Amino acid sequence: MAMTQHERRILDRYEIDTLGAPFKVTLLDCVTMHGVDSKTGENKINVPNLSGLIGAVVRARVSHPRKLNGKEIKFVRNALGLKANQVAKFLEMGPEHFSRCEAGTKVMALTSEKLFRLFAYLATYFADPQETLAKIIAGQAKLTSDLEMKANKPDEMARKFIEQFLMIKIQSVFDPTELHFEFRRMVPNDPTACGHQLDESDEWEEPPQPIAACG
């Protein structure tokens, strides 16, 4: 049934194909259908906390052991708003080589990929990853203070970070199944309260374990 301009409803599942991710991302119980735009006749949706969502998607992907392909490297870089030559410099590789890795004509070495993943994971907590990376390259970064500013639970973040990256074994075998991540908003203290205020722990839940899409 067609929606009117002012009708709103929360969707149980919404596959967010406009995120720009080269894998499937589904949002559960949080995307609001805003009805039809009166001018264009198109459906409009609302996504809460886009910045937090992008960070959660990046963390989920770089924590997954499957080797990053070129499109995924580019996605992670763009999601963090980084320039290709800046990342290449950080990874101590030529800009041409990094460009070929993103284009998929070269494979990124495992050690470089691990370093890229480590930085990407942490960078989701930086206010401005591009500025922080520039400071790192120039040897002027104060990472501890930057992290404290962004992470709600720095201890938990540090624990997850250490667990994931000390244990991770990047799979080098190509797997044709599409990756699929699901996210939902953490439940507020009283979700039924009208105009409820979410506390500072409010963020996107990372999936307990990534699942592969069927087919």
Add this chain to the structure above:
Amino acid sequence: MPARPKRVHSLETVWIREFAKTYSPAEVGLTYSPQSLRDAGLDLIGVRNIFRRGHVTFANKLHGPGALWVIEGDNNEGERFCLTTIVITEQLAVDLQRVERVAMEVHAEEMNDGHDAA
């Protein structure tokens, strides 16, 4: 003749940049038409990068709640877009109304400059 520089609204530009950087607890966030993004060849990562690095080039208070802002910027892949939005700052709500790709004119002089600089 070089294009006349567009007026940049500093306060609005700061606000939209912070909106793009901040982990917002608000349930409002960004409202948009998925089809208009697809049609323009822009994704949400690009939208966020335009908010984060772009400039508000037009701002006008609406009669109802919010204001109409036009934000112009780069999607981090060298493509420029012009986003027309309705922003309600008190609610941290941004409603994307229109997405337009900005055609880039590269003059011969600029090309030579870039070549020399490299």
